[in-house]
Amino acid sequence: MIDARAVVTEIQEMREDGHLSDALLRHAARTLYNSDDRFDWVGIYLLTDDRLELWLHNYFGAPTEHAKIPVGEGVCGKAVAHGANQNVPDVTEFEGYLACSPDVRSELVVLIRAGSEIYGQFDIDSNQADAFENQDEVAIQMVADKLAEQLAHERR
Numbered sequence: 653m654i655d656a657r658a659v660v661t662e663i664q665e666m667r668e669d670g671h672l673s674d675a676l677l678r679h680a681a682r683t684l685y686n687s688d689d690r691f692d693w694v695g696i697y698l699l700t701d702d703r704l705e706l707w708l709h710n711y712f713g714a715p716t717e718h719a720k721i722p723v724g725e726g727v728c729g730k731a732v733a734h735g736a737n738q739n740v741p742d743v744t745e746f747e748g749y750l751a752c753s754p755d756v757r758s759e760l761v762v763l764i765r766a767g768s769e770i771y772g773q774f775d776i777d778s779n780q781a782d783a784f785e786n787q788d789e790v791a792i793q794m795v796a797d798k799l800a801e802q803l804a805h806e807r808r
Contacts, residue, residue, distance in 0.1 A: 654687045656791035660798045673802045678710045685712035690783045698772035716752040726750030728775050731761040741782040757781040762792040766800040
């Protein structure tokens with residue numbers, strides 16, 4: 653299970669030590685990947701300045717061919733297009749699903765945002781169907797919100 657408070661504390665300490673967003677994003681993705689056996693792939697996609705594509709920033713798990721995802725496509729692109737997190741219990745039932753691996757059964761996308769400004773997202777795949785609970789989304793959102801603080805600060 654994710655100890656979101658501990659991850660948020662670690663990110664804050666890294667910020668105070670002068671680490672920039674690249675290091676914080678990498679640390680968060682690695683920590684989430686290692687936090688739960690249900691998480692078979694954890695990646696962070698960042699939204700391009702023109703807000704048309706998501707670019708893969710960091711990931712842990714098997715390589716993926718989806719280094720760029722147009723907004724509106726797949727679970728990741730639809731999360732941005734709709735401005736809402738996506739919890740897909742069965743990816744085979746998601747119209748337009750972009751498969752990273754034939755083993756993936758469920759996917760959770762949590763936006764990294766400050767207010768209405770979306771910076772990117774966590775994309776988490778599981779080889780288990782219906783792997784993600786509401787508490788997972790809440791915990792990951794806490795981490796995403798802390799990362800959004802840093803991204804917003806750096807872009808000012």
